[in-house]
Every structure is written in C-alpha cells, then in structure tokens.
Ligand SMILES: Nc1nc2c(ncn2[C@@H]2O[C@H](COP(=O)(O)OP(=O)(O)O)[C@@H](O)[C@H]2O)c(=O)[nH]1
C-alpha cells in the first residue's frame with residue numbers, strides 16, 4: 001500500500017467527521033457569521049484546539065472576502081492553504097546517525113509497539129538497529145519488546161525484571177559502539193508525570209546517554225495517543241520539565257476522529273510530529289508529512 005493511501009486510510013474517521021459537515025455547511029450556506037461559527041465548531045470537534053481553530057477561521061474570513069470566494073471548493077482550498085501555512089514555520093526533523101532515540105510517554109500509548117515499527121523502518125533504510133529494553137518495570141514489557149526484536153530480526157539488549165533502567169541503557173550503548181550500530185532505540189516504562197521517582201529515572205537515562213555516548217545524535221521522542229485528543233497535549237509540558245523533548249510520535253491515528261490534534265501540537269508546542277502510527281503491525285508507521293496530512297484531512 002502506498003504511503004499516501006495509508007495516511008489517507010488512517011485519517012478516514014477524522015475526514016468523515018470534518019468533510020461531511022463542511023460539505024453540508026457549504027452546500028447551503030452563505031459565507032456569513034453563522035457559517036464561520038459552525039466551521040469553528042467543526043475544527044474544534046476534531047481537536048484542532050479552540051484558539052487555533054478561531055485563528056484559522058478569522059484568517060479564512062479575511063481571505064474569503066479579499067479573494068471573493070464563493071463556491072465550496074474554493075473555500076476548502078483556501079482552508080487547506082491556511083493549515084499548510086500553520087506548519088510551514090516548523091522545520092522537519094532529520095534524523096542523523098549514529099542515533100540514540102529514547103521513547104517516552106505514559107502507559108499504553110504505544111511506545112513498545114512503535115519501537116517495533118521503528119526497527120523495521122530503519123532497517124528498510126539499511127541501518128543497523130539495536131533495541132534496548134529500558135522498561136524494566138514489568139517482565140512482560142521486555143518480553144513484548146523481545147517479540148518485536150524477533151519479528152523484525154533486530155538485536156536487543158535486555159536485563160532481568162527490576163534492573164536499573166539506566167544500566168540497561170549503558171549496556172546498550174557499549175554494544176552499539178562495539179557493533180557499530182546506526183540506531184539505538186530505547187524503550188522506557190510508562191510513567192505518569194506525578195510519579196517523581198520515575199521521572200527522575202528518565203533524567204538518569206538522559207545523563208547516561210550524554211556521558212557515555214556524546215558522539216551520537218540524541219533524540220527524545222514522546223509518544224502520544226491520538227485518540228485522547230487534546231488531553232495528550234498536557235503530557236508534553238509535563239515530560240518537558242524533566243527531559244528536553246525533540247519530537248512527537250502520534251499513535252492510533254487510525255482509530256480516531258481527532259486527527260486535528262496534530263495541528264494543535266505543531267502550533268502550540270512548536271515540536272515536530274516525526275512519525276505517526278496508523279495500525280498495529282510493523283508496517284503501520286509513517287514519516288509525518290504535513291502537506292500530505294492536510295490533503296487527507298478533508
Ligand atoms: N490501532 C492502533 N493501535 C496501536 C497503535 N500503536 C500501538 N497500538 C496498540 O496500543 C496498545 C498499547 O501499545 P504498547 O506498545 O504496549 O504501549 P506502551 O505501554 O506505551 O508500550 C497495543 O494494543 C498496541 O497494539 C497504532 O498506531 N494504532
């Protein structure tokens with residue numbers, strides 16, 4: 001399946017929620033105050049965010065008048081242009097090698113699954129990959145990562161349950177240096193930002209990486225579950241207090257009508273969305289492309 005088709009499928013629910021309403025609005029609407037109010041509601045309903053939705057619609061109102069827009073297609077096209085501009089100020093993140101990517105986030109968002117998908121992604125790019133089972137909290141966690149390692153034929157470094165997560169990372173780095181690994185993918189335990197000790201553990205991992213692997217390009221990616229919509233956003237600030245975040249991986253885009261949250265993330269947090277998860281298999285990961293995303297939004 002082509003890349004375009006996949007993101008298109010993943011955004012199906014979002015698109016249905018927005019497109020149907022925009023089309024019916026445009027089919028019998030004058031471009032009056034009611035129209036713009038309703039459009040704002042539609043954008044908010046797919047989690048674009050209240051302020052961002054209002055800004056976008058204000059902008060559209062001005063341009064519609066200036067460019068004398070009348071028909072539905074013109075309005076849609078203008079709206080897409082405005083959304084694309086929202087993204088244009090942000091640089092795409094290019095991963096440089098050797099890379100160490102630490103995957104963080106709360107429980108159940110899809111961290112371990114995403115690492116399995118990333119292993120496949122980087123292998124397709126002809127990179128040597130090693131997985132680090134840094135979720136030492138539960139035995140099941142490292143078993144789950146081990147399954148992904150087998151499935152994707154990737155090396156994995158793991159310790160016994162209850163081991164010090166930073167020590168596993170240390171071993172992963174030693175191994176990466178010895179074996180000339182291009183990408184080290186570090187899984188971590190899910191944690192709530194209220195659990196200070198676990199957050200301190202993240203800081204410790206960060207320190208070990210800086211100390212032991214300064215030559216590597218270091219990335220901290222936070223995984224957010226798109227189905228939680230705007231709630232996911234609070235997690236960004238919480239984690240950013242402890243470690244510097246470099247990018248976002250948005251999972252479960254296939255299961256939600258709240259795909260608009262991507263726009264809110266980019267606008268409010270100025271963090272790039274690097275990858276999106278669009279399903280549960282190893283192939284269900286896409287490099288995020290904002291133009292493609294917006295083209296498929298409605
Ligand atoms: N539909 C869908 N499910 C996903 C996606 N990513 C992860 N999942 C599912 O989310 C659940 C939790 O994933 P897991 O990787 O264990 O989360 P973790 O606790 O953050 O490590 C699993 O059932 C995954 O199959 C995705 O992009 N789409």
Ligand SMILES: [Mg+2]
Pocket residue numbers: 111112113135141188190
């Ligand atoms: Mg996990």
